[in-house]
Amino acid sequence: MDNAATTHLDPKVREAMEPYLGPRFGNPSSFHSMGKEADNAIEEARKSVASLLKCRAHEIVFCSGGTESDNMAILGVARANQKAGNHIVTSKIEHHAVLEPVEHLKKEEGFQVSYVGVDKEGIINPKDIERALTKKTILVSVMMANNEIGTIQPIVEIGKIILKWRKKNNSPYPLFHTDACQAAGTLDLNVEKLHVDLLTLNGSKIYGPKGVGVLYIRKGTKLEPIVFGGAQEMNKRPGTQNVAGIVGLAKALELGQSEKDKENARLIKLRDYFVGELLKIKGTKLNGHPERRLPNNVNVSFLNIEGEAMILYFDAKGVYVSSGSACTSRTLDPSHVLMSTGVKGEVAHTSVRFTLGKQTKKADLNYVLKVLPAIVKTLREISPTKFKYDK
């Protein structure tokens, strides 16, 4: 029940990767036939990813994962375009892989940043993005779907606002980046429909391998590399490519995108059933939006029960979940995402995230629902706090 953290490797993906972990171990930069074989595999993967994103193959850059892809987009675009302006717009609920490079640019490199908030259901208002734009804005970065509360953000609308802004000001800026790591298995990634210039994907959330990511970079977008030392990936990301990983990511994306309509319908049914049952328990609250959320995401606060305690009681029953509680983060801060939706600390600390996956069946949810009442009863009884929700 923690598929948003990471997913298992699909056997079909593993099968596609295996030759490149075994006999086909060539370096794609070598001139001999073994190198060529590896290079061909990467180029086929590039074409496959490009066909799903409806872009050109050379606009796809492979790297080491979602975090590097986000860093490359933020740092690379900001540094390469700083003559045009030094202002960045992003949201308060981004992943740390976006927030931290943005903070770095602000602290160390003289950039200014506007953080756009969300409503109480965790959705960004595109008008707030519009209001944050200035003639100095060179980059807007908004995630496609949130990793904690699963809310799906209005990327198309934000994209349109940015296009309009550019036209009105007769400027190529701002550029628009979206982190689609959580959305890659379930949402449409057509970059033309989304109106994005940069898009981040990774393998480990879509039943593909860990340690491999993609950055889509629209042709003509100036981007400075953040890694130096070779000409690989069109000079944008040096280093010998992770051939097996790239092949695996492309296969995983292909499978995920082709199965998504059927799988989404199945997951939404399961999700809504599960949410309905969870909310029957007293003192519970759904975090995020009831409909505009990923088909596999359920995030519920169980008032008066601290999230880490809940995780470990679930763990003892063989159920793996996560929480926005401070106690489960190494910084001991409660989830910045939940706090951005305006909930109080005691609600953030009591949140539990269940994320369903391809292998989740209704029987699994029923097992959780079976063990849950006893856990809730035990942990509520030992809690001195007796908060109630104002309904």
Add this chain to the structure above:
Amino acid sequence: MTNKKPDLKKGEESWLYSEEIKDHFYNPRNVMTDEMIDDYQADGIGEVGSPACGDVMRMWIKVDPKSRKITDLRWRTFGCASAIASTSVLSEMAIGKTVDDAKKITPNDIVEKLGGLPKIKIHCSVLGDQALRAAIENWENK
């Protein structure tokens, strides 16, 4: 070749909890249950922490006025595994002690009894000694 164990103090550098913590967390001792709370004649009550920060502890004690010994102690904790386990283990340490000795229990004593705690957790979650002192002071001021 010897089977010498690594020098690391158990739990100190790792994020994982010791067996002792798990035991107290999954089988907490001396909890104030819903059944007993209405009729419990506490001599002192103490509470520390705040729900916004993620930890709250409340403690109820019974004290024999003659011997000044804590004859019973009950508690409730909102918090993570180390918060719950540390309050539970403290309850076992304090019962039978005189209030003067109980006041001397430090977070370090609790951590040691638990077989170590991840460092980051000690400051925020070991609040039981403060709750106990608050309960004792409440009794003393009656």
